[in-house]
Amino acid sequence: MLRILNKIRRIGIVTETPPRDREIEALGKTVRRHIDRRFRGSLAIRQVDAGSCNGCELEIHALNNPYYDIERFGVHFVASPRHADALLVTGPVSRHMETALRRTWRATPAPKIVIAAGSCACDGGEFGVSYASCGAVENVIPVDVKIPGCPPAPADLLKGILSALRASTSTQGK
Amino acid sequence: MSGFRWLHDYLAALEGEHVVLREEADPHTLPPAHRLMVDGEDWGSAAKVSAAFGHRHAGVWGEHIGDWIIVRACLAFEGDYLVLETPVSPQRPVLPSHSPYYSGIDRLERHLQDMLGVAFLDHPDSRRWTRHQAWPEGSYPLRHESPASGTPPKRTPADSDYPFVEVLGSGVYQIPVGPVHAGIIEPGHFRFHAVGEDVLRLEQRLGYVHKGIEKIAEGRDPEGLARLAGRISGDTTVAHTWAACMAMERAYDVSVPPLALAIRAILAERERIANHLGDIGAICNDVGFAFAHMQCARLREQWQRGNQSVFGHRLLMDRIVPGGVFRTLTYQCAELLKTQNQDLSKELDSLLPILEDQPSLQDRLANTGVLAAEDARRLGVTGYVGKASGMDYDVRRDHAYAPYDRLTVESPCLSAGDVAARVQVRASEIRHSLGLLNCLMENLPKGPVQAEWTQPAKAIEGIGVVEGWRGEIVTYVRLGEDGRVQRFFARDPSWFSWPALEQLIHGNIVADFPVCNKSVNASYSGHDL
Numbered sequence: 001m002l003r004i005l006n007k008i009r010r011i012g013i014v015t016e017t018p019p020r021d022r023e024i025e026a027l028g029k030t031v032r033r034h035i036d037r038r039f040r041g042s043l044a045i046r047q048v049d050a051g052s053c054n055g056c057e058l059e060i061h062a063l064n065n066p067y068y069d070i071e072r073f074g075v076h077f078v079a080s081p082r083h084a085d086a087l088l089v090t091g092p093v094s095r096h097m098e099t100a101l102r103r104t105w106r107a108t109p110a111p112k113i114v115i116a117a118g119s120c121a122c123d124g125g126e127f128g129v130s131y132a133s134c135g136a137v138e139n140v141i142p143v144d145v146k147i148p149g150c151p152p153a154p155a156d157l158l159k160g161i162l163s164a165l166r167a168s169t170s171t172q173g174k
Numbered sequence: 175m176s177g178f179r180w181l182h183d184y185l186a187a188l189e190g191e192h193v194v195l196r197e198e199a200d201p202h203t204l205p206p207a208h209r210l211m212v213d214g215e216d217w218g219s220a221a222k223v224s225a226a227f228g229h230r231h232a233g234v235w236g237e238h239i240g241d242w243i244i245v246r247a248c249l250a251f252e253g254d255y256l257v258l259e260t261p262v263s264p265q266r267p268v269l270p271s272h273s274p275y276y277s278g279i280d281r282l283e284r285h286l287q288d289m290l291g292v293a294f295l296d297h298p299d300s301r302r303w304t305r306h307q308a309w310p311e312g313s314y315p316l317r318h319e320s321p322a323s324g325t326p327p328k329r330t331p332a333d334s335d336y337p338f339v340e341v342l343g344s345g346v347y348q349i350p351v352g353p354v355h356a357g358i359i360e361p362g363h364f365r366f367h368a369v370g371e372d373v374l375r376l377e378q379r380l381g382y383v384h385k386g387i388e389k390i391a392e393g394r395d396p397e398g399l400a401r402l403a404g405r406i407s408g409d410t411t412v413a414h415t416w417a418a419c420m421a422m423e424r425a426y427d428v429s430v431p432p433l434a435l436a437i438r439a440i441l442a443e444r445e446r447i448a449n450h451l452g453d454i455g456a457i458c459n460d461v462g463f464a465f466a467h468m469q470c471a472r473l474r475e476q477w478q479r480g481n482q483s484v485f486g487h488r489l490l491m492d493r494i495v496p497g498g499v500f501r502t503l504t505y506q507c508a509e510l511l512k513t514q515n516q517d518l519s520k521e522l523d524s525l526l527p528i529l530e531d532q533p534s535l536q537d538r539l540a541n542t543g544v545l546a547a548e549d550a551r552r553l554g555v556t557g558y559v560g561k562a563s564g565m566d567y568d569v570r571r572d573h574a575y576a577p578y579d580r581l582t583v584e585s586p587c588l589s590a591g592d593v594a595a596r597v598q599v600r601a602s603e604i605r606h607s608l609g610l611l612n613c614l615m616e617n618l619p620k621g622p623v624q625a626e627w628t629q630p631a632k633a634i635e636g637i638g639v640v641e642g643w644r645g646e647i648v649t650y651v652r653l654g655e656d657g658r659v660q661r662f663f664a665r666d667p668s669w670f671s672w673p674a675l676e677q678l679i680h681g682n683i684v685a686d687f688p689v690c691n692k693s694v695n696a697s698y699s700g701h702d703l
């Protein structure tokens with residue numbers, strides 16, 4: 001037990017502080033401001049892998065690691081689409097996931113934001129459209145914001161979430 | 175590599191079973207594998223002989239060439255690989271099954287059945303596997319006549335009438351989970367049958383992320399194939415790209431420069447470490463030990479940042495290219511890598527002992543999700559799942575490919591088969607990989623990182639076998655006269671670790687499924703292809 005406490009004490013908090021990564025911090029603050037204004041402090045995201053290679057998921061996971069700790073900006077991932085304000089969808093939509101994705105979208109209460117994360121989700125990426133793949137997410141459900149990258153790095157994901165917030169504020173008012 | 179010392183006896187045993195070897199196949203055209211062609215009717219007998227010899231089944235795949243469907247099976251023994259081949263007529267595509275002798279091969283045969291329309295006699299389970307509702311029964315995406323675009327329905331319905339096996343009895347209830355799971359994970363369906371808290375049976379239904387990779391590989395050039403292979407499973411991008419490039423390089427007889435090989439191994443070991451780090455943390459988190467989760471996530475992030483600054487990609491995608499690697503390692507980068515090795519070793523020296531003798535943690539991991547050695551052998555599981563259950567096999571050591579042939583590869587092997595053992599194997603793999611990285615960094619060869627790529631004007635094929643972080647990957651590539659891919663198949667280790675998960679969950683409580691699942695961490699995408 002002592003060793004754990006020691007380790008915790010020695011490592012301290014590694015969450016990025018402004019001098020180390022101003023970009024994340026500044027982004028996070030802006031995200032926080034938008035969320036406070038429009039979502040009363042918390043943006044609930046349901047992540048849906050609609051056919052990804054799992055690379056995008058690894059980077060979305062990274063958003064929760066102590067370096068980014070995205071929850072401190074008011075963004076958290078939820079287990080049910082019914083609790084979600086936004087869907088974060090990855091992958092080209094495989095045909096076998098098409099109905100599951102539609103149902104998840106329908107289960108999300110309106111107004112909802114759909115963010116397509118990763119090159120595959122944006123335009124089909126390396127997989128395109130085929131007998132097995134519907135390609136881009138927008139071929140299946142309406143998409144508000146696209147985050148390119150294969151996979152997008154955590155900072156890009158954060159920027160994408162921010163532009164989704166901005167877009168939704170401007171189209172749907174406060 | 176034993177150099178096929180067993181082959182003579184094996185051939186004699188085949189003869190004893192009256193298996194006729196067809197003359198037209200040259201055994202040496204798929205090096206380092208040995209190739210034998212048999213008649214369709216002897217397909218089952220050949221597997222029977224292999225099973226009696228103790229061969230491990232490493233996969234089966236097919237291909238529509240001209241007027242025939244060629245089915246190939248890969249068997250491994252004492253570090254050697256044997257490829258059995260048989261022609262099947264597309265008009266009457268039936269073949270004896272290997273499943274009666276190798277239960278782990280069940281799903282690969284069903285995949286072949288769905289993709290090419292080969293029916294397996296005596297197969298214990300003829301239900302569809304990869305096919306859901308995107309293409310109709312009787313149509314086979316890998317046949318010539320099926321275009322890559324297919325003729326999909328306007329909207330593909332859910333595969334709601336898949337016949338799950340039902341367990342009947344008083345108090346038995348079902349829990350359907352997925353395809354969309356509660357966390358940030360890949361999609362798939364799990365059907366639990368439980369009584370009270372105890373799992374009676376788990377049945378997996380996968381194929382949700384089937385992206386038609388085998389079909390869309392057709393017609394690509396080597397670079398294009400390497401990029402696609404790197405996206406079979408994003409967490410295994412290095413190993414899959416390496417296996418695909420190795421297959422093409424062997425086909426073209428290209429020798430990759432020593433420095434490129436060393437960099438490939440550095441990339442592969444870094445990928446192994448990153449995944450093990452993340453998973454060890456996630457396993458601990460699944461039993462409520464968040465401390466380890468945060469520590470491991472922190473180390474993983476630092477490691478990925480190292481990847482970004484040295485190699486320009488956090489997950490190391492597209493760093494391996496046909497004939498070599500994308501660029502050389504500068505002096506500064508090499509120094510940075512060395513420092514990262516030292517830092518991580520130091521961190522682990524203090525972190526791992528905490529996990530190893532934390533009674534409340536070990537209490538939850540020990541005896542949870544036990545995969546019996548017998549089941550591991552029967553299913554042919556490799557990687558950490560196999561190594562934790564007595565399967566002492568590591569491609570880097572037992573079928574050593576360059577640059578591992580010059581290195582001493584240690585591979586842990588335990589017998590407990592529980593979650594704790596899988597964690598222990600992963601922890602020692604991290605340590606061994608760090609050792610390998612140090613070795614590689616100290617003896618970096620000099621020279622180019624890209625081989626000349628000359629393309630003979632004839633159809634040619636090759637096989638690549640690599641130890642990915644999940645275990646053995648076997649990849650087959652055939653290229654046409656124009657240098658374009660005609661057939662690509664990559665067998666991810668998950669084909670065998672998924673069925674292992676169905677086994678090891680027996681008798682555990684439903685609430686322990688997440689930790690059992692994470693300790694196996696089979697790939698959905700790599701399996702669904």
Ligand code: SF4
Pocket residue numbers: 051052053054055056090091092117118119120121125126149150151152405408
């Ligand atoms: S964008 Fe890249 S990392 Fe993301 S799912 Fe597609 S191939 Fe994988």
